[in-house]
């Protein structure tokens with residue numbers, strides 16, 4: 657390749673000089689035109705800017721509208737439902753749809769009464785027309801009509817009642833009992849030298865408990881303790897035991913403290929059934945037997961697991 661000589665440079669130079677000279681010559685004439693052009697360009701820019709901002713605004717609002725309609729009618733928007741309801745303990749629930757306008761009814765098992773509305777309806781705002789009701793046991797024993805025959809005592813149980821007639825053992829030989837309260841018998845004093853009489857319970861008390869079905873065990877149901885008269889020396893040791901009853905296999909007797917024994921249910925019970933368990937507390941003074949006390953505990957197991 658032939659290197660460029662200074663001649664090539666020389667040729668270009670006059671051209672540049674000529675054009676700048678030409679500009680210089682037309683300077684005064686075109687200034688006005690240039691200012692006009694600048695203003696026009698500024699105007700154009702301003703218009704473009706305004707249009708652009710308007711465009712952005714319109715795109716924004718269309719986007720927002722689109723988002724709104726997606727969240728309103730989106731396929732994954734769930735239908736309005738009310739909170740799930742449960743059957744009240746000791747009662748039943750009818751209806752299991754919790755959608756708007758659906759109705760749910762409640763009833764209680766026999767022997768229980770409903771507290772609260774017997775039916776609720778699901779509203780459009782996802783709430784029920786009322787609070788969930790519950791069932792409470794009817795205390796039949798306070799009813800004005802006497803449900804139990806004369807000579808018996810009414811005992812309220814879960815969902816029902818029982819008529820009981822605690823009776824003292826019949827007199828035999830030197831031994832006799834007297835009823836000191838509806839639920840307590842006391843042995844009449846024994847003849848001085850009658851040991852068989854002294855070995856029989858000094859007091860017999862009757863206790864009635866009402867239990868639900870399927871109670872979680874073990875659970876303490878009943879306590880027995882000595883009550884020594886103030887100022888008199890009481891027994892200095894106690895022994896507790898289960899001495900009878902058709903339900904004895906379901907229970908153990910356990911010492912709660914020096915003075916107290918506890919009857920513990922160790923097997924789950926299913927109702928309806930009635931169990932009896934006889935609990936003995938024997939008093940000793942310096943290891944010599946003083947007296948014993950019998951608690952006859954009757955347990956009514958309800959058919960319900962309230």
Ligand SMILES: *[C@@H]1O[C@H](CO)[C@@H](O)[C@H](O)[C@H]1NC(C)=O
Nearest residue numbers: 778779780781782783784785
């Ligand atoms: C639902 O609507 C009912 C009646 O229209 C009203 O009484 C209730 O207060 C509302 N509950 C809520 C949480 O908005």
Ligand SMILES: *[C@@H]1O[C@H](CO)[C@@H](O)[C@H](O)[C@H]1NC(C)=O
Nearest residue numbers: 828829830847848849850852
């Ligand atoms: C009754 O007590 C007397 C002594 O007072 C005694 O001789 C008799 O054997 C006792 N009877 C019975 C059945 O315990």
Ligand SMILES: *[C@@H]1O[C@H](CO)[C@@H](O)[C@H](O)[C@H]1NC(C)=O
Nearest residue numbers: 869870926927958959960961
């Ligand atoms: C108690 O539990 C048994 C066994 O789990 C069950 O079959 C029965 O229905 C329950 N009874 C009640 C009243 O809940």
